[in-house]
Amino acid sequence: MKIMLVNPPRFQKLPVIREERCEITERYSVLEPYSLLQLAAILRENNHDISLIDANGFDLNFEHIQKRLSKIKPDILIFRFTPTTFDYDTSICKMAKKANPHIKTIGLCWTLTKVMEDVMNSVPKLDFYITGDYETVVPTLVENIHDASTVEGIVWRSGNDIRINPATRDTIANLDELPIPAYDLLDSLDPYFINTPTDETFTIMYTSRGCPYRCIYCTVAGTPWKPRSAESVMKELRYLKKNYDVKLISFFDETFTIDKQRIMDICQSMTEEKLNIKWYCNTRANLLDEELIVAMRKAGCRGMSIGVESGSQEILDKASKRITVDEARTVIKLAKQNGIKVLCSFIFGLPGESWDTVEETIQFVKDTLPTGVQFNVAVPYPGTEFYRWAIEKGLLEEMDWRQLYQHESIVGTEDMTPEDLDKARYMAYKALYTYPIWYLENVKHVMKNPDDFSMAVKYSIKIINNFLLHRMEHSH
Ligand code: SF4
Incomplete structure (x- = not known):
């Protein structure tokens, strides 16, 4: 599978932190998208073809992402979003579907997992929202992307229905087993x-x-x-x-x-x-x-x-x-x-x-x-x-x-x-x-x-x- 991971652009010129408990705009911090780098490394170990854009870190805009989507033509887009930048971040789904109507979109945001149905209803072009540990849930989802009915820790769209597959203890990651995050997918650590x-x-x-x-x-x-x-x-x-x-x-x-x-x-x-x-x-x-x-x-x-x-x-x-x-x-x-x-x-x-x-x-x-x-x-x-x-x-x-x-x-x-x-x-x-x-x-x-x-x-x-x-x- 060709998979593109995207940390969306800055919001109104403000850097955004999109990491677990910390999903906020923050004028004085630019953090690398650690969770996406971690996922990239895991998916690469599973022999997927991975590309990553840290638009926030390198101050790139949606136009840049659009061009890369058209050039790379990924099968799957994985991105993070936050509550206060919600509409802005999730607009990437529409953009991705325009470039490739068959692309599957997967969103990550820790803060809104308790309002998962609202999230899905607000973004019709979002196919999957991860509610469990992304380190285990996302790789399993990628393997079952065309029939997600057995994948735990997700909310997903099946036709016009929204389905909730709760996470169980089996989806909790053993962090020692994970590879080192794919830092090499960043041009440098300079912006951070x-x-x-x-x-x-x-x-x-x-x-x-x-x-x-x-x-x-x-x-x-x-x-x-x-x-x-x-x-x-x-x-x-x-x-x-x-x-x-x-x-x-x-x-x-x-x-x-x-x-x-x-x-x-x-x-x-x-x-x-x-x-x-x-x-x-x-x-x-x-x-x-x-x-x-x-x-x-x-x-x-x-x-x-x-x-x-x-x-x-x-x-x-x-x-x-x-x-x-x-x-x-x-x-x-x-x-x-x-x-x-x-x-x-x-x-x-x-x-x-x-x-x-x-x-x-x-x-x-x-x-x-x-x-x-x-x-x-x-x-x-x-x-x-x-x-x-x-x-x-x-x-x-x-x-x-x-x-x-x-x-x-x-x-x-x-x-x-x-x-x-x-x-x-x-x-x-x-x-x-x-x-x-x-x-x-x-x-x-x-x-x-x-x-x-x-x-x-x-x-x-x-x-x-x-x-x-x-x-x-x-x-x-
Ligand atoms: S529950 Fe939250 S605020 Fe309280 S100690 Fe844990 S991380 Fe900190």
């Missing part, structure tokens, strides 16, 4: 960066998938956690070092440090092999301790992103966050003491939010001074507990997933309107960005870690731009 452009060769990478925690607002809450072994991770790291001289990696796992021993093993190998790669990860405040933080720093960890969400314990408890404000405080301090930058994210608008709790969050930030912050508003993603809460409370009536932005609220709380929450978000950024002690704290970090100087300068320019020019829209 996260949060702040740097000159260092960068990539994202997964060492695990899923998260067993049950934060009420999260689209991956309660999903099976699937780790890769330390050796499997090292194999990919060695490959990236040897072939691309990668200098910077963001481990894109939902929650990197769920299994402490696994991370200790990865850190030990990275340290012993002197890979000289700086890296970042996402994790939770209750899954870090000093021993782990020290090992991570030694192995090249330079930053971590921690979802703190609120400075109010009551809000954290209502959101089933299962961390305490004190745990967050301790971890921020420990990480900073060990030269690891801490990016903390917060959400305004979780159940119980009021102007008092907003103030508690701002005070928490001023007290703990994380290296960087993200303030978002709570988004009622379909299928989440938060979505159900908003409906039950009468705070959300109709919802169009195209409006689900993390910078613009569509649902309030009992005490705050959506407009209040937008104001709170801006106010929080202003409170930090006009707080001289925060700048001093970051200057202290750079003095102790001079190799962060260039990134610190670029980050400062970014936040000034972001705050003054873009009012923190489509970015953090």
